[in-house]
Amino acid sequence: MKITTWNINGIRAIINKDFEKTITEIESDMICLQETKAQDDQVEKAIGHIEGYNLYSYSAEKKGYSGTAILSKLKPINVFKGMKHLINSTLEIDTEGRVLTAEYEAYFLVNVYVPNAGQGLKRLAYKEQWNKVFLKYLIKLNQTKPIIVCGDFNVAHQPIDLKNDKSNYNKTAGYTQVEIDGMTNMLSFGLVDIYRELNPDKEEYTYWSYRFKARERNTGWRIDYFLISKELKNKVLDIKILNQYYGSDHCPVVLELKTI
Numbered sequence: 686m687k688i689t690t691w692n693i694n695g696i697r698a699i700i701n702k703d704f705e706k707t708i709t710e711i712e713s714d715m716i717c718l719q720e721t722k723a724q725d726d727q728v729e730k731a732i733g734h735i736e737g738y739n740l741y742s743y744s745a746e747k748k749g750y751s752g753t754a755i756l757s758k759l760k761p762i763n764v765f766k767g768m769k770h771l772i773n774s775t776l777e778i779d780t781e782g783r784v785l786t787a788e789y790e791a792y793f794l795v796n797v798y799v800p801n802a803g804q805g806l807k808r809l810a811y812k813e814q815w816n817k818v819f820l821k822y823l824i825k826l827n828q829t830k831p832i833i834v835c836g837d838f839n840v841a842h843q844p845i846d847l848k849n850d851k852s853n854y855n856k857t858a859g860y861t862q863v864e865i866d867g868m869t870n871m872l873s874f875g876l877v878d879i880y881r882e883l884n885p886d887k888e889e890y891t892y893w894s895y896r897f898k899a900r901e902r903n904t905g906w907r908i909d910y911f912l913i914s915k916e917l918k919n920k921v922l923d924i925k926i927l928n929q930y931y932g933s934d935h936c937p938v939v940l941e942l943k944t945i
């Protein structure tokens with residue numbers, strides 16, 4: 686069983702960049718997409734015709750912003766948009782299409798696009814609170830059955846996860862102590878960053894800015910993750926960062942598991 690996560694930075698843009706060819710080559714059973722930047726009907730128009738997959742999408746109220754989608758060969762038992770079916774919160778958590786959960790018989794697959802702290806860290810306080818709500822959501826899900834969480838977490842968790850750690854620390858969105866702590870909290874309750882678990886010393890990235898020839902110079906960040914319940918560790922066969930694919934400023938990450 687193979688699951689792919691990919692921040693595509695706009696579904697309508699990436700379909701003109703060999704998206705379907707890439708999907709065919711990767712051959713995944715489930716494909717979790719973030720930052721679709723489209724309404725549900727636009728996502729359906731763009732990729733709903735891809736054979737062999739059931740499509741589920743969750744768009745933001747604001748048009749052309751955020752949004753998530755799942756392509757799944759296996760039809761889920763349930764699909765949940767947002768977190769309010771499990772979590773009560775005064776925080777605006779379900780207006781930006783950031784959490785799309787597919788329930789299968791033996792596990793939950795959670796596709797997430799975590800908020801960016803923003804230029805000048807103007808959304809850092811919001812992100813801190815959002816992460817706390819998301820953590821509660823994951824804990825509740827995990828009480829029912831194991832979870833596989835994947836997507837763009839908009840944080841480099843350790844110095845090894847970005848090229849220039851010292852110059853970015855507490856200055857740049859994605860590498861502040863508040864955001865690092867948010868990821869640590871997700872891991873501390875029983876999830877495993879399975880890429881780092883299997884590759885403790887490997888320096889690979891999943892995101893490169895479009896500016897300053899960052900990708901050519903490999904000045905990148907690892908901000909796209911698979912976090913899995915500890916009891917699923919023995920099911921993992923491999924995880925790969927597919928940086929040969931260029932359709933977005935992120936590249937796909939593929940997790941291969943024994944059938945669950």
